[in-house]
Amino acid sequence: MKKKPIEKLEELGFRVLEQIEKKTNPFLEIPIRSFSNIIYDEKTKKLILGEKTSKRYFLNIAHAKKFMQTLIIASKCKELLEENIHTSLRDMFYAVKRTLPNSNENTFDDQHKESDPIIEDLEVMLDVLREELHLNADIRGRVVGNVTIEDSGDIIHWDKLGSGGWAIPSNVEDIKFKRVEADFCLVVEKNAAWERLNEDKFWKKHNCILIGAQGQAARGIRRLIKRLNTEFNLPVYVFSDCDAYGWYIYSVIKAGSMNLAHTSEKLATPDAKFIGLTMSDITTYDLKKYTIKATQQDIKRATELLNYKWFQHPLWQRELKLMISKGYKAELEALTSKGFRFVSENYLPEKISKKDFLP
């Protein structure tokens, strides 16, 4: 039986209490999240945390404040769970910021340097997603497809949402899938391309779930993709720009991200495949005239990707080297030079039928 997040929080409190009663110096043991402990796991194809941990002591002048902050946040999370309230990282910062009595010392002075990292500490210590502690991340994304879900008591048909689609919430943990009749899941980096595909009813014609990510996929989107992939065995195809940033967006969906390596187990979808845009597409579809000169920054980023362990597949090495040697990139909209419906009627169907994906 898997422990509930609230039980994990209570255990954390009891452990500290026990240490105090035993008159030992209370401490928390926290897996290290820095670069030195981030590993690309070749077996699962995910970025994960290694085994290194650090101890945070109460009776240590360098640790005491962080120790206090950790317990304050843990206690506030327990309150969120008990009252069944979800909130944001920013709200949490304001909820825990106060001046300690008879002092000029604040519990917290900065969200990004203090409360956010403590929340990530709790995630790794307790092996939970912050969403399970009712702390919502950024909200973005929209979805349509042959799916019916239940959420907060409402039955929502993703195939009856007109031109807008369902706005993906930051937290998809409690969504119940009542009917999933799609054959695959197509994730589109750009919302404008998503709208074009939705207008052409691409998801109906090709029986897929169409997700618009609006750039880097927010955690809610990544968790939704992961759930559709693991719970319903749906293949996942990602469609982004042909540049180092678009390709990295894909890799975050697939393998996880470096600064959130501890969440990969729940957010990464190693099954995901890349449908385009590729450097090879530029030749195949005669798009040279619609490419953009790569900036120094683009080349630098592509060179970094070239060295990442999760970009070592020969096909990706080839793409990255092509980009660096040719010195250009392309946006997915370049395909519109062939016609407004080219993406939905030619490019994507051809790629899918030929299984022309990058790993």
Next chain:
Amino acid sequence: MKKKPIEKLEELGFRVLEQIEKKTNPFLEIPIRSFSNIIYDEKTKKLILGEKTSKRYFLNIAHAKKFMQTLIIASKCKELLEENIHTSLRDMFYAVKRTLPNSNENTFDDQHKESDPIIEDLEVMLDVLREELHLNADIRGRVVGNVTIEDSGDIIHWDKLGSGGWAIPSNVEDIKFKRVEADFCLVVEKNAAWERLNEDKFWKKHNCILIGAQGQAARGIRRLIKRLNTEFNLPVYVFSDCDAYGWYIYSVIKAGSMNLAHTSEKLATPDAKFIGLTMSDITTYDLKKYTIKATQQDIKRATELLNYKWFQHPLWQRELKLMISKGYKAELEALTSKGFRFVSENYLPEKISKKDFLP
């Protein structure tokens, strides 16, 4: 009888044809969109364009390329309307970019410098929104409330969408409102605050339409607000951060924006009121400890607002001067220091019942 956008495009073409047949130098007459022709209309409380126009001639070496570009885009828009396709500004750029036969001259080389401005020229020349030419703007925003709409053949109940809400499309021109039972419309700058309010079912308890803007309201959101306000007489309240940027977001919803003054007629909602956060709130709700030091940039922006004609109301002058003299600002999340449900259970209901709004 109002002319349809496609008829306006055809007229434009026929006018040019006529000029050619008369062997005169073909020209287009275009209202000027630069700062010198932007007026704040005290009567309608909107930013609008003045009467100044310029002529763009075919037989003028400085105008010829732009003349050609205008006709290319106009013709492509006609194609969009005839085929009933909607697309983005970026897609339009790729659709019209090509090299002229037997030359090295491209029709377009840059979206932001060339095709986008031509599209704005067409908007003012034809008195249409780009959305009416089927060119979609940025997509953002989500909505819930006691409303049922029809969109693309689907019946969508905004009160049955769980934690996510309806994703607002870029184009809300063709949405049919089947049932609007709300008493007012609350626009929230930040999506995280929107999620919190949605979780508390604020819209159900206070019978309102709850719109999350995710920063500066996209055109689709502004048009939706405008339609709800004018077609259903719904009051509109805007809730943003207490800083010059949050207040400007409000003013764009209310009066329009300077770079899109020609769209104010269709996008601005002069009826809108500002519900918070204000500098006075910081005192009323004892939030001083949760303020943030204003940066030089913040003060500079507030000083600019102080001089804008649409911020001349004494109450706004007072707020702006307070911000500049005190040298701090606050985020709407500061209210969370009073409790996670303080905004939905205290702050907003109090403000609404006391009609404590800024104009």
